[in-house]
Amino acid sequence: MAAIFQGVGAAAALSSSPSNSFDSKKFVFSPCRSFSVRKGASFAVVRSDGRVNLNPKGRRAQQLISNAVATKSDSAAASSSSKPGHELLLFEALQEGLEEEMERDPRVCVMGEDVGHYGGSYKVTKGLAKKFGDLRVLDTPIAENSFTGMGIGAAMTGLRPVVEGMNMGFLLLAFNQISNNCGMLHYTSGGQFTIPIVIRGPGGVGRQLGAEHSQRLESYFQSIPGIQMVACSTPYNAKGLMKAAIRSENPVIFFEHVLLYNLKERIPDEDYICNLEEAEMVRPGEHVTILTYSRMRYHVMQAAKTLVNKGYDPEVIDIRSLKPFDLYTIGNSVKKTHRVLIVEECMRTGGIGASLIAAITENFNDYLDASIMCLSSQDVPTPYAGTLEEVTVVQPAQIVTAVEQLCQ
Amino acid sequence: MNSASCAAKISTQPFSLNPTSPTSHDNPLVFPKPTSLFLGSTRKIRLSSSSKLNLHRRSGTVVAVSDVVKQKKSKSTPSLLITKEEGLELFEDMILGRAFEDMCAQMYYRGKMFGFVHLYNGQEAVSTGFIKLLKQQDSVVSTYRDHVHALSKGVPARAVMSELFGKTTGCCRGQGGSMHMFSREHNLLGGFAFIGEGIPVATGAAFTSKYKREILKEADCDHVTLAFFGDGTCNNGQFFECLNMAALWKLPIVFVVENNLWAIGMSHLRATSDPQIYKKGPAFGMPGIHVDGMDVLKVREVAKEAIGRARRGEGPTLVECETYRFRGHSLADPDELRDPAEKAYYAARDPITALKKYLIENSLASEADLKAIDRKIDEVVEDAVEFADESPVPSRSQLLENVFADPKGFGIGPDGRYRCEDPKFTEGTAHV
Numbered sequence A: 001m002a003a004i005f006q007g008v009g010a011a012a013a014l015s016s017s018p019s020n021s022f023d024s025k026k027f028v029f030s031p032c033r034s035f036s037v038r039k040g041a042s043f044a045v046v047r048s049d050g051r052v053n054l055n056p057k058g059r060r061a062q063q064l065i066s067n068a069v070a071t072k073s074d075s076a077a078a079s080s081s082s083k084p085g086h087e088l089l090l091f092e093a094l095q096e097g098l099e100e101e102m103e104r105d106p107r108v109c110v111m112g113e114d115v116g117h118y119g120g121s122y123k124v125t126k127g128l129a130k131k132f133g134d135l136r137v138l139d140t141p142i143a144e145n146s147f148t149g150m151g152i153g154a155a156m157t158g159l160r161p162v163v164e165g166m167n168m169g170f171l172l173l174a175f176n177q178i179s180n181n182c183g184m185l186h187y188t189s190g191g192q193f194t195i196p197i198v199i200r201g202p203g204g205v206g207r208q209l210g211a212e213h214s215q216r217l218e219s220y221f222q223s224i225p226g227i228q229m230v231a232c233s234t235p236y237n238a239k240g241l242m243k244a245a246i247r248s249e250n251p252v253i254f255f256e257h258v259l260l261y262n263l264k265e266r267i268p269d270e271d272y273i274c275n276l277e278e279a280e281m282v283r284p285g286e287h288v289t290i291l292t293y294s295r296m297r298y299h300v301m302q303a304a305k306t307l308v309n310k311g312y313d314p315e316v317i318d319i320r321s322l323k324p325f326d327l328y329t330i331g332n333s334v335k336k337t338h339r340v341l342i343v344e345e346c347m348r349t350g351g352i353g354a355s356l357i358a359a360i361t362e363n364f365n366d367y368l369d370a371s372i373m374c375l376s377s378q379d380v381p382t383p384y385a386g387t388l389e390e391v392t393v394v395q396p397a398q399i400v401t402a403v404e405q406l407c408q
Numbered sequence B: 001m002n003s004a005s006c007a008a009k010i011s012t013q014p015f016s017l018n019p020t021s022p023t024s025h026d027n028p029l030v031f032p033k034p035t036s037l038f039l040g041s042t043r044k045i046r047l048s049s050s051s052k053l054n055l056h057r058r059s060g061t062v063v064a065v066s067d068v069v070k071q072k073k074s075k076s077t078p079s080l081l082i083t084k085e086e087g088l089e090l091f092e093d094m095i096l097g098r099a100f101e102d103m104c105a106q107m108y109y110r111g112k113m114f115g116f117v118h119l120y121n122g123q124e125a126v127s128t129g130f131i132k133l134l135k136q137q138d139s140v141v142s143t144y145r146d147h148v149h150a151l152s153k154g155v156p157a158r159a160v161m162s163e164l165f166g167k168t169t170g171c172c173r174g175q176g177g178s179m180h181m182f183s184r185e186h187n188l189l190g191g192f193a194f195i196g197e198g199i200p201v202a203t204g205a206a207f208t209s210k211y212k213r214e215i216l217k218e219a220d221c222d223h224v225t226l227a228f229f230g231d232g233t234c235n236n237g238q239f240f241e242c243l244n245m246a247a248l249w250k251l252p253i254v255f256v257v258e259n260n261l262w263a264i265g266m267s268h269l270r271a272t273s274d275p276q277i278y279k280k281g282p283a284f285g286m287p288g289i290h291v292d293g294m295d296v297l298k299v300r301e302v303a304k305e306a307i308g309r310a311r312r313g314e315g316p317t318l319v320e321c322e323t324y325r326f327r328g329h330s331l332a333d334p335d336e337l338r339d340p341a342e343k344a345y346y347a348a349r350d351p352i353t354a355l356k357k358y359l360i361e362n363s364l365a366s367e368a369d370l371k372a373i374d375r376k377i378d379e380v381v382e383d384a385v386e387f388a389d390e391s392p393v394p395s396r397s398q399l400l401e402n403v404f405a406d407p408k409g410f411g412i413g414p415d416g417r418y419r420c421e422d423p424k425f426t427e428g429t430a431h432v
Helices: A009-013 A090-104 A128-132 A144-156 A168-183 A235-247 A296-309 A327-337 A352-367 A386-392 A396-406 B003-012 B042-051 B084-109 B124-131 B147-153 B157-165 B198-214 B237-248 B277-283 B296-311 B340-347 B351-361 B367-390
Strands: A086-089 A108-112 A137-139 A160-164 A198-203 A228-231 A252-257 A264-267 A280-283 A288-292 A314-318 A321-323 A340-347 A373-377 B139-141 B225-230 B253-259 B288-292 B317-322
Touching: A086 A090, A090 A108, A090 A128, A090 A235, A090 A264, A108 A144, A128 A137, A144 A160, A144 A168, A144 B198, A144 B237, A168 A198, A198 A235, A228 A235, A235 A252, A235 A264, A280 A296, A288 A296, A288 A327, A288 A396, A296 A314, A296 A340, A296 A396, A314 A327, A327 A352, A340 A352, A340 A396, A352 A373, A373 A396, B084 B124, B084 B147, B084 B157, B084 B296, B084 B351, B084 B367, B124 B147, B124 B225, B124 B253, B124 B296, B124 B351, B139 B198, B147 B157, B157 B367, B198 B225, B198 B237, B198 B253, B237 B253, B237 B277, B253 B277, B253 B296, B277 B288, B277 B317, B288 B296, B296 B317, B296 B351, B351 B367
Parallel strands: A108 A137, A108 A160, A160 A198, A198 A252, A228 A252, A288 A314, A288 A340, A340 A373, B139 B225, B225 B253, B253 B317, B288 B317
Antiparallel strands: A086 A264, A228 A321, A280 A314
């Protein structure tokens, strides 16, 4: 549930100027740590260092996103290569990734409702049916369980299907196939059959879509053994993760968010993929580690603006890989900042945050100076009314308050 | 249909059929009205001929509801349906299925295998009749009652028995068990524990076949998929959804219903508004055929048609095989609900006995030939048990293998390396 914090007195005591905003008294209990004061640190423009790690086995793809919420004014050296790259929206980035993979490998095909002639309910598959034909971009009848199972059968017999759930929530109907066949078949067949399937779709809380269209299935799927889950959040990682997911031999559930499809960013022209198992460092910092994914990344970055003004230096990590967790990136951050705040959109009960808390506590308990804080959506069916919906998910103000409390 | 009245009527009706007669019954009241020993609707009176043990007739034994499958006219001189080689092959396959399942029961009660084991005794004609017509590249998808489908498809008895014993030499390395028989080599795509969940997988395999032909331009790809499932599954959504998709895209698949009338303790009639499953085919635009599933030659004739249709790209077929399981649903089922008279009726129609009779009466094989096959199969099954007994059990290190095709899926550990790079990881000594 979203923790509502009262205004903390200490926060008010801080001066608003960034350069001397750090009161060392706040960190008196950890003298051994040194932290650097970020002089004149302005929020959010983190220049990319120009290196692209295309090797899927490479551990540290040092991709620093040029801006968290990409707007035209902020796009500095966004591209990570000598070429200028091209600008597009997130759904176009997904489409580009799909199209490139379909060109590269004729076994890649798409199945789902309205993916063909209609171009996809969020236009991710627009134009693909015209280019690749009705069989490769298959418009299915409304039978999620069966066409997901069909995708699995096709994957077992040599194809590489990308199955779209028109809304992630509809995949609840496909749970039988996703859990039993997608996740387990490789194991129960003793490794004989692989299931290189990608199951993707838009999820998350949108704008007053109602409870059933506002679901976050990542918490339901996370226990299924044998699958990987990734959540994209920028056009850059959307395309990169899509390509990596299609090329992966494992079944991957690919979470998109309904409200992020129109994000604009400049991405490289050349071929690149994002590592499926790695998290993304959005904003390096010293005081607190904020772990987030998907849409909440933007709420976090918005809160970060405020936090920086108040003198905090949050480290923001977009975990991207919901299953498995990138414990290296996360661990290094915890070892540096010793405080963790998780900001997620799924429910508190049994959510990704809950699993993250367990993983961090098990692995890095000694490095923590405070209990891990987790801000999740309220455990309610998402109401229709805009005012109620707003307080169902975590808002930037709550994040600010939480960091202030954590850093006391 | 009121099953209580059916049952009552069954017990009071005199049995008018002579189970030992090899020729056609002169008494048309094999299915006394208004109920029948088949416990199905009497609306399919036309199909009473399918119950006859007369294996000579080519026609009248298969009735299709749609026009697509034409009625074969019987020729004036009845020709044989099979050659000697084919006959012996069918016989051997059915004997293997029967002997293997009987041995499973023995082994289960001796504590060599555990869990849910579902035996196929009595239904061998369906497996043999269909699968023996397939090529190796054709696919078979089954349910939890899959041992005999695996054997018919060519999976060695040793591999199946080992799998049942949970040994590493099993076809799935001991990780699947009775209900999850898979073989990449023989294109057996499972083995599914939940009913109905294999049908979409079969549809997907058929989709791949079509995709290979049309997109990947493998022009000679005419691989067919068979999906086997029971009467209970025919009330499940996945069944109908896949009938729709298969017919819509003309997928090369045959849906084979093994209607043995019982879903554990639920009679088909008590669960189904219209118990004639074959009629559901034409509702989706494919032919629906009902066949006597206790007669391997009839099943084979129908299978030829259906598989041929699929291979030629004409689309799917729904085949309902009227069959019966001689044992309970599983080895844990006390099988108390089924009427002993019903069991006796079907026991008298044992497909193996029927084929044996056919072979001998048509001089396709001698008693000695068949006995030799019996002995051979006994040896095969004994050898399978020995092999399974002597095979090693999986070691602890096998636990984490095969969870992911690409073990990078286990993620990156705190030290920055992929967990799978740790050589001790799959041994389970590394922290999971």
